[in-house]
Amino acid sequence: MKCLLLTLGLALIVSYGTGTDQFTYAGFSNVNLTLDGTASIKPNGLLQLTNGMGQVKGHVFYPAPLDFQNKSANNTVQSFSATFVFGIITDGSSPSNDGMAFFIAPSMNFSDAFPAQFLGLLNPQNNGDPKNHLFAVELDTVSNVEFEDINDNHVGININSLRSNISFAPKFYDSKSGNLEDLSLSSHEPMQVWVDYDGDTNNIDVAIAPLGMAKPMYPLTTITYNLSAVLTETTYLGFSAASSNFGGTQHYVLGWSFRMGGPAPAIDIATLPQLPQIVAKSHSIFSKQSVSFIALVITIFVLTVGTIVYLVRRRFVNADLLEDWEIEFGPHRFSFKDLFQATEGFKDKHLIGRGGFGQVYKGILPTSKTEVAVKRVSHESRQGMREFIAEVVSIGRLRHRNIVQLLGYCRRKRELILVYEYMPNGSLDNYLYTTSDDRPCVGWHERFQIIKGIASGLLYLHESWEQIVIHRDIKSSNVLLDRDMNGRLGDFGLARLYNHGTDPQTTRMAGTFGYIAPELARTGKATPLTDVFAFGILLLELTCGRRPIEGRAQDTPFILVDWVSEHWHNGSLMEAMDTRLQSEYNTDEVCLSLKLGLWCSHPLPNARPNMQQVMLYLEGDLPVPEFIPMDVESKEGFDAHIIFHQSDIGTDIGTMSGLSGGR
Incomplete structure (x- = not known):
């Protein structure tokens, strides 16, 4: 991490006689601080952490390390106190996004930290790790489901994690009225925060108030840690x-x-720099001072309008497309130049995936150095634009630890490009069916964690988000694995959204052979229960280590769910388990997975559990009832699972219906 060290003077007070370290800054002109990222000090002494750009992070450090441990008291952390004045400013065109934090950490190296909801402090891999040795007070203006935030305007006390130990809505007692008043962190007004730790009682107190008010007599929240x-x-x-x-x-x-060792010194608020002001539109635009300027502007406009039109037309040929739905949704747009540079011109050496919807490349963004997955939607795909829009609109606003995060997109001419979090371990199917020494067989513990993770993600899609999201293409190749082998559900190109309390309207069949529910093949209507069916097949696939359908070109292909059902009938259910797992497995978990897989993939939709029930079973909060599948020899049984043959469905249904043979 490259840090900029400002040494334009020193405004630091350190008391040596009592062994107490202290400092006070009223503005930051001519002070010695260490800055990183987008952090900078303005000419008026204002310390700016972020500059209004997207996907950035900024840090400022007191340059000298401090020792909080009391050597005379078994190295326990001694009391300390901090106070600071902050302000959050938005440009008015969009709500405030994410926030800031006061922190104490063992290092000034935050190069691995992510921006956005991770506040430039942690990343998905180390979030919650006790080795972080991180204490922070966050001022957050976004509600992130994965961190269980209480709302989009809260203060949190965090230990080693972005999931707060305690959080609260910012409030203060009005000294005049005596009432408890609400505060908006992004109100464009300066506010003061007090953080106190008592080394004897281990109490952490946090208080907040508008600038100019005295420190509240009682903290707004207290936690003992x-x-x-x-x-x-x-x-x-x-x-x-x-x-x-x-x-x-x-x-x-x-x-x-x-x-x-004592209360933080008071800050002289009279000498503080001013926050930037949002310039309001003037109501006196036709004053004497502006008449000449307006006349000049009109003259210039008349003289240059032809040139402007010409330049616009010439640039339109190569311009990125922008449509109404993009303005309404408004995720981050990446420039084609940046993505071209990130992938070294989309070279084959960076190619990490290829499927029916295009190619996926690994890239490193030139500014933030963040690893990303760049997906180029194929020009030849008839459904390209529609699937691209569906994926952007759906996954772009989803936030869950078991769903691959869409970071943004790019459109240039006929190029349709999506930018995702990079999943270093690739897709699950590469581990289930690998023969390479570079990708060892996934053990049972990892498989069971992947099962629970994908189930949690589906529960979020079906019940916890603002709308119901039907994924419609759950399969092993769409389960991606992060650095810690956690399962993340990806590829929302076929997803459909609808409001809670209404029925899905889609009647267009979509999905992948082997994962399609029987009722979906008959009616074309996708529901959360068709996702549950596909999840059940995925459960069996993970537990048995076999594909849903094998030997499709043969007269009697192998059908995984029928095979497992036969083992259940014969009392030999454990024989269906992947033989590569050997002795490193939990028998109860394997049986649970096989039974739950059969139940979820029941041919009758109303007989299947929903994802909330599935999570209760997987967490052991409810025992799985004895499930009796229908006779595999019956036409209403498991052989009703759809097996498509080219002669049965014609030559174009795969394209027309959005069916996929795997991507």
Whole structure:
């Protein structure tokens, strides 16, 4: 991490006689701080952490490490107090995105931290790791489901994780009325925060108030937590802020005070720099001072309009497309130039996937150095535009730890490009059916965690999000694995959304052979229960290590669900387990997975459980009832699972219906 060290003077007070470290900044002109990322100090002494751009992060550090441990008291963390004045400014065209935090950490290296909901502090791999030794007070303006945020305007106390130990809506007691008043963190007004830790009681107090009000007599929240195991001998103080795809938000610190062993010194608010003001439109545009300027502008416009039209027309040929739905949705747009540079011109050496909808490349964004997966939708795909829009609109606003995050998109001429989080371990099917030493067989513990993760993601799609999302293409190749082998559901190109309490309207069959529910083949109507069916097939696939259908060109192909059902009838269910698992498995979990797979893939939709029930069974909160599948020899039984042959369905139904043979 390249850090910019400002040494334009020193405005630091350190008391040596009592062994107490303290400092006070009323503005940051001519001070010694370490800056990183987009952080900068403005000419008026204002400390800016983010600059309004999307997907950026900024940090500022007190440059010298501090030792919080009390050597005379078994190295317990001693009392400390901090106060600071901050402001969050938006450009008015979009809501505030993500937030900022005051933190104490063992290092100034945050190069691996993610922007957006991770606030420039952590990433999906180390979030929640006790080795982080991180204490933070977050000021968050986005509600992230994966962190169980209470709302989109909250203050949280965080230990080693972005999932707050406690969080609360910012409020203060009005000294005049005595009422408890609400505060908006992104109100464009400066506010002051006080953070106090009592080394004797281990109480952490946080209070907040508008600038100019005295410190509240009582904190807004208190939590008891012994920081002795969190704060190491060498620690750094600082601030971090980050923005998501949308941008448009700037985070500022106006003043900062800290003391070890006592209350933080008061900040002289009279000398604080001013926050930038949002310039309102003038109501006197025809004043005498502006008449000349308006006349000049009109003259220039008349003289140059022809040139402008010409330039616009010439550039339109190569311009990125922008349609109404994009303006309404508005995720981050990447430039084609940046994506071209990130993938070194989409070279084959960066190709990590290829399917019916296009090619996927690994890339490194030139500015943030973030690893991404870049998906180019095929020009030859008839459904390309429609599937592209569906994927952007659906996954672009989803937030869940078991769903691959869509970071943004690009459109240029006929190019349709999506940019995702990069999943370093690729897709699940590559591990289930690999013969390479580079990809060892996935063990049972990892498989069961993947099962629970995908189930959690589907529960979010079906019941927890603002709309119901039907994925319509759940299969092993659409389950991606992150650095820790956690399962993430990806590829929402066939997804459909509809409001809670209404019925899905789609009658166009879509999916992949072997995962399609019988009723979907008959009616073409996808529902959450058709997703449950595909999840059941995925469960059997993970447990048995075999594909849903094998030998499709033969007269009697192998059908996984029928085979497992036969084992259940014969009392030999455990013989269906993947033989490569050997002895490293939990018998109860394997039986649970096989039975639940059969139940979820029941040919009758109303006989299947929903995803909330599935999660209760997987977590052991409910026992799985003895499931009796219908006779596999019956036409109403498991042989009713759809097996398509070219002679049965014609030559074009795969394209016309959105069916996929695997991507």
